[in-house]
Amino acid sequence: MNFEYLFQKISACVSQDKALTIEEWLLYLQEECGEVAACVATEKGLKNKKLKETSQEELVDVIITALAAYIFSGGTESHLNSYALKKVRKWENRLQSR
Numbered sequence: 001m002n003f004e005y006l007f008q009k010i011s012a013c014v015s016q017d018k019a020l021t022i023e024e025w026l027l028y029l030q031e032e033c034g035e036v037a038a039c040v041a042t043e044k045g046l047k048n049k050k051l052k053e054t055s056q057e058e059l060v061d062v063i064i065t066a067l068a069a070y071i072f073s074g075g076t077e078s079h080l081n082s083y084a085l086k087k088v089r090k091w092e093n094r095l096q097s098r
Contacts, residue, residue: 007077010064014071025069032062 039055041047053061070080 004077007067007071007080010067011071014068020072022069022073025065025072029062029065029069032058032065036062 035053036055036058038047038049039051039053039058042049042051043055
């Protein structure tokens with residue numbers, strides 16, 4: 001996956017979609033997370049529902065919507081790269097200390 005290309009494509013869509021607010025982006029994100037939960041429940045046999053997408057496909061929607069909210073709030077690719085790496089390193093350190 002070319003993350004730079006994906007970030008640019010999502011940025012272009014966000015900049016064209018000026019009608020949304022951060023609250024609406026977060027509500028869309030919450031809705032997507034609910035769709036993932038419904039898929040997982042169905043895939044694990046806890047719910048009987050016909051699925052249009054798998055939980056992995058719904059997780060892609062979560063990632064895209066989260067990136068859109070991040071970009072809408074002023075986030076940049078450079079900041080995302082550096083801050084995400086910092087957070088992953090923190091996670092790695094926590095795992096090593098177990």
